[in-house]
Amino acid sequence: MNTHISNTPDFSPLKGITYRLWEIVRKNMFWDLQIEEKSGAELVTWIDRKIEQEAKKLITQEFWKVDFLWEEFGNEENGSEIRFIIDPLDGTESFINREFNTTISIWVEVSGVLQYGIVYDFMKDILYEWGSESSLYFQDTQIPLLTERYSKQTRILISGVWEEVSKLKEKLREQKNIKITQMYWSVALQATQTASGNYDAYIRSWKIKPWDIAGAASFAHWVPDTQILSRRGQVFDHRTPEQWVIIVKNTLADELLNIII
Numbered sequence: 001m002n003t004h005i006s007n008t009p010d011f012s013p014l015k016g017i018t019y020r021l022w023e024i025v026r027k028n029m030f031w032d033l034q035i036e037e038k039s040g041a042e043l044v045t046w047i048d049r050k051i052e053q054e055a056k057k058l059i060t061q062e063f064w065k066v067d068f069l070w071e072e073f074g075n076e077e078n079g080s081e082i083r084f085i086i087d088p089l090d091g092t093e094s095f096i097n098r099e100f101n102t103t104i105s106i107w108v109e110v111s112g113v114l115q116y117g118i119v120y121d122f123m124k125d126i127l128y129e130w131g132s133e134s135s136l137y138f139q140d141t142q143i144p145l146l147t148e149r150y151s152k153q154t155r156i157l158i159s160g161v162w163e164e165v166s167k168l169k170e171k172l173r174e175q176k177n178i179k180i181t182q183m184y185w186s187v188a189l190q191a192t193q194t195a196s197g198n199y200d201a202y203i204r205s206w207k208i209k210p211w212d213i214a215g216a217a218s219f220a221h222w223v224p225d226t227q228i229l230s231r232r233g234q235v236f237d238h239r240t241p242e243q244w245v246i247i248v249k250n251t252l253a254d255e256l257l258n259i260i261i
Contacts, residue, residue: 007064008062009082011108011116015129015137017058021051021104025089035096043092048072051088051104059084066175071211087211090119091186101185105211114238119192128192136196145223146197153179154252155198157190160205168203171259187212194247195223201248201256213238225250233257242250 025047033045052070059066067083068076084106089095091102100123107117119128127137136143154177158168165182168242172178183190187204191213213236228236231244233253248256 008110008115011131013062014059014106014108014116014118015127017055017062018106018118018120019140020058021054021088022120023053024050025104025122029095030098043096044072045089045092045096047095051220052086055084055088055106059251069210071209076140081111085109085211087188090212091189093096094185100186101183101189103186103189104197105186105188110182112239114214119186119188121186121189128196153177155179155181155200156256157160157181157183157194157202158197158205159183159185159187159190160203164205168260175259191228191245191247195226195228200252201246203256204245210238213245227253229253230256231261233261 026048028050033047036042036044049072052072056068059068063082065078067078069083069085070076071087085108087103087105089102090105094100095102096198103125104120104122105118108115112124115131117128117130121127125139126139129135129137136145156172156178158165158172158180159182160168169180169182172180181199190202190204193199226247226249229246229248230236231246236245246256246260
């Protein structure tokens with residue numbers, strides 16, 4: 001469980017910064033994206049890089065000299081105890097294909113402890129924010145998290161490498177009352193949707209990097225009755241992410257781990 005550190009800066013201006021970054025995306029999303037292939041067949045566009053550049057400018061203006069961990073530009077150390085971890089477009093391939101299951105994600109560590117996170121589902125205008133608690137906003141108006149269960153089935157969202165996902169589906173289908181949804185889009189969005197109540201559990205069985213999961217991890221840590229775990233059932237550490245991440249309601253944790261281990 002994360003611990004909230006007292007006397008930290010007010011990070012709420014990051015909401016406004018995120019909306020400003022979205023304006024860049026909105027104005028350019030249907031034009032030439034100048035797509036390139038990175039290592040591991042991952043894709044990047046000029047918008048990914050532009051968002052990181054603009055984020056650095058806006059964050060530095062607001063918070064002065066801080067450290068950064070960028071997906072595209074790597075690690076930048078300036079001797080600060082505050083570090084911003086930024087994924088400019090989480091779900092780039094979905095963005096390129098105009099499916100738009102894509103987010104702008106920004107999260108903040110203070111002395112290595114996650115203190116604030118934003119995951120912005122910009123096409124739906126839903127912003128997930130975590131500070132001293134987890135909050136959800138639609139069109140900048142706070143709305144409640146989904147706490148009531150309307151289905152008698154256990155809803156499990158899975159994504160990852162095909163072979164692992166196929167094995168998972170076989171194991172889960174042996175159980176009663178489990179509804180499986182398989183998705184390939186923003187990891188931060190899938191994780192955060194699960195933490196906010198859309199699903200009972202989320203299992204990701206393929207490469208996780210700090211910028212993929214940190215904001216969603218902070219969100220999940222502070223939602224009541226929800227935990228984020230490694231495959232072995234240990235508390236997930238966003239700083240040294242493994243190949244598996246599991247976000248699950250407390251009441252389902254033991255049962256789910258017994259199935260998939």
